[in-house]
Amino acid sequence: MANAPHLPVHLGSMSAAVKAQIRLQENNLKPGDVLVSNHPAAGGSHLPDITVITPVFTDGRIIFWVASRGHHADIGGISPGSMPPNSRHIEEEGACITTFKLVENGIFQEKGITDRLLAPGRLTPQPGRPAISGTRLLADTISDLKAQVAANQKGIELVLEMVNHYGLDVVQAYMGHVQDAAEAAVRSRLRDLSLAKGMKSRDTVKAVDYLDDGSPIVLSLTIDRTDGSAVFDFTGTGTQIWGNCNAPAAVTRSASLYSLRCLIEKDLPLNDGCLIPIRIHIPKGSLLDPSTEAAVVGGNVLTSQRVVDVILKAFGVVAASQGCMNNFTFGNDRFGYYETIAGGAGASPTWDGQTGVHTHMTNTRITDPEILERRYPILLREFSIRHGSGGAGRHRGGDGLVREVEFLETLNMAILSERRVFAPYGLEGGEPGQRGKNIFIYRDGHRISLGAKNEIIAHPGDRFRIFTPGGGGFGKKASITKK
Numbered sequence: 001m002a003n004a005p006h007l008p009v010h011l012g013s014m015s016a017a018v019k020a021q022i023r024l025q026e027n028n029l030k031p032g033d034v035l036v037s038n039h040p041a042a043g044g045s046h047l048p049d050i051t052v053i054t055p056v057f058t059d060g061r062i063i064f065w066v067a068s069r070g071h072h073a074d075i076g077g078i079s080p081g082s083m084p085p086n087s088r089h090i091e092e093e094g095a096c097i098t099t100f101k102l103v104e105n106g107i108f109q110e111k112g113i114t115d116r117l118l119a120p121g122r123l124t125p126q127p128g129r130p131a132i133s134g135t136r137l138l139a140d141t142i143s144d145l146k147a148q149v150a151a152n153q154k155g156i157e158l159v160l161e162m163v164n165h166y167g168l169d170v171v172q173a174y175m176g177h178v179q180d181a182a183e184a185a186v187r188s189r190l191r192d193l194s195l196a197k198g199m200k201s202r203d204t205v206k207a208v209d210y211l212d213d214g215s216p217i218v219l220s221l222t223i224d225r226t227d228g229s230a231v232f233d234f235t236g237t238g239t240q241i242w243g244n245c246n247a248p249a250a251v252t253r254s255a256s257l258y259s260l261r262c263l264i265e266k267d268l269p270l271n272d273g274c275l276i277p278i279r280i281h282i283p284k285g286s287l288l289d290p291s292t293e294a295a296v297v298g299g300n301v302l303t304s305q306r307v308v309d310v311i312l313k314a315f316g317v318v319a320a321s322q323g324c325m326n327n328f329t330f331g332n333d334r335f336g337y338y339e340t341i342a343g344g345a346g347a348s349p350t351w352d353g354q355t356g357v358h359t360h361m362t363n364t365r366i367t368d369p370e371i372l373e374r375r376y377p378i379l380l381r382e383f384s385i386r387h388g389s390g391g392a393g394r395h396r397g398g399d400g401l402v403r404e405v406e407f408l409e410t411l412n413m414a415i416l417s418e419r420r421v422f423a424p425y426g427l428e429g430g431e432p433g434q435r436g437k438n439i440f441i442y443r444d445g446h447r448i449s450l451g452a453k454n455e456i457i458a459h460p461g462d463r464f465r466i467f468t469p470g471g472g473g474f475g476k477k478a479s480i481t482k483k
Helices: 014-028 110-118 138-166 168-196 249-263 297-315 369-375
Strands: 034-037 049-058 061-071 100-104 204-210 216-224 229-233 278-281 327-331 336-339 378-386 400-407 411-416 437-441 447-449 453-458 463-467
Touching (some): 014 034, 014 049, 014 249, 138 168, 168 249, 249 297, 369 378, 437 453
Parallel strands (some): 229 278
Antiparallel strands (some): 204 216, 327 336, 327 411, 411 453
8 A cells, every 4th residue: 555665676565475464364363463474475575575564453353454574684594694696495595484473462472483583494404505594693683573563563553643533434545545546647657658659559569588597587568558457478488497586476566566656757655556457467387486495585686677677678668777686695604794786777768877776676775884894804895886887878877886895704605696697788779788797806816707696605815896787778879970
C-alpha cells in the first residue's frame, strides 16, 4: 500500500513476504505477536534480507500489516558477509527462516531466534567444501532485529493514530484511492508509450540481455492500448543456474514495479496499484523462478538489475545502467563486512547518465572512510571516479568508480559482481559503457584478475582494486562539419 522509495529491491518484494505470512500464520496470531522470515520460498529476496512483520489489531481483528526489511551484515553461510560468490544451494548462504514468532505475547523470543540464526544449514559437510556457519555477528543481528520490531511498532502507532482521527472506513477508502490513482497513471502511461513507439494495439516488442555466464533474460512486452494493460512475458529466459544468480519470483515482480514507477510522470507513492494492469509470466524452473533449494544471493543484487535494464530496453527509454551492485565482502570467523559500490547510470533521449551512483534496484549508502578504517582492519587507498568509463553518445552514460582497499590482517575476501563480460549497452547508436574489473594486487606487486565472482585469502599488505562499470550512451554523437 505504501512504502519508502529508497531501496526498490527490498520494498517492491516485501508484499510477497507479508502475503506468505498471512497464508502461514494469520489464524495463529494475537496482539503482541511479531513474525520474522527470510526464505525466498516465503516471499524473501535473499537470506541476509530479514523481514519482520507485525499485524495491526483493532477490536480483536487484523486491519493492516506493518513490515520492515533489513539486509543484515552476516547471516551465516560459507563466507563471511553471507554473500558467497560460489554458493550452489540456499543453505550455503546462511540461516533459512520460513516463519517464526519473533515476539510472542509481547515477549522477544531470544532463545528461539538465536537457535535459528546459529543453525549451520542442513547440508552434510563434504570434503573440500567450506564449512557452513551460522551468523558470525549474533549480538548485532539480535540488536538489529529488535530495532526492526521497534520500527514496526512506531508504524503501528502512526497507522492507529490515523485510524482514530479519521475512522477506519475513511482510511481504508483512501488506501483504495491511492491504489486506484497508481493504476490509472500506469494505464495512461502505457497508452502514451505505445503510441510513441508506433505500436499497434497488442503489438509485442522483445528485449534481451545476458548475465556474464551467458544466461539470457528475455522479455516479450505486449501493450493493449484499449485498456492500458500490459503483459510482461519472460518466456525464453535461461534455466535455473548452477550458481547463485537465480532470482526468486518476488524479485522480478519488484523490478517490474520499480520500472513502472519510473515510467510514470506523476508524483505518486510506490504501491501495488501500479501492477493491477500488468500480468507477469515467469517460466517455472527458469533463473527468475527457481526451485526452493536454489542459491539466490546474487539474484537479488545482480539479476534484479539486469531485469530492470531489459524492461527499460523494451520500452526504449534508457540505456543500460552499470547493471551491478559490486558486492564486496570480507571477514573471518568473528565478523563479516559487506558493501555495495556505485557505478554509472545509463543515458536517455534527454539527459546524460549520472556518474558514481547506485542504480535502479539499490540505493544503499557506503560506509564513511573514517568509520570503515576505525572499525575494520583495512585501509581505503582510493575511492575515485573512473573517468571516461561511460558510453559516448548524444547523451553520455555516467562514469563508474574506482575503489581500492589494503588489508591489514589476514581476511577472507569475496567479490560478487556482473558486467565483467557483457558491457552495459547503449541505445539508438549510443556506445556501451566500459565493463567492470576486479584486480587483486599481492603485496609484492603481482596482479591477478578475479573475474566477476571469486573468493581469496588476503594477507597484510595485499590490495583489492575494483573498477565499476559505466552506463551506456544514448543516440549517435553529432558529427562536426567544418566549412
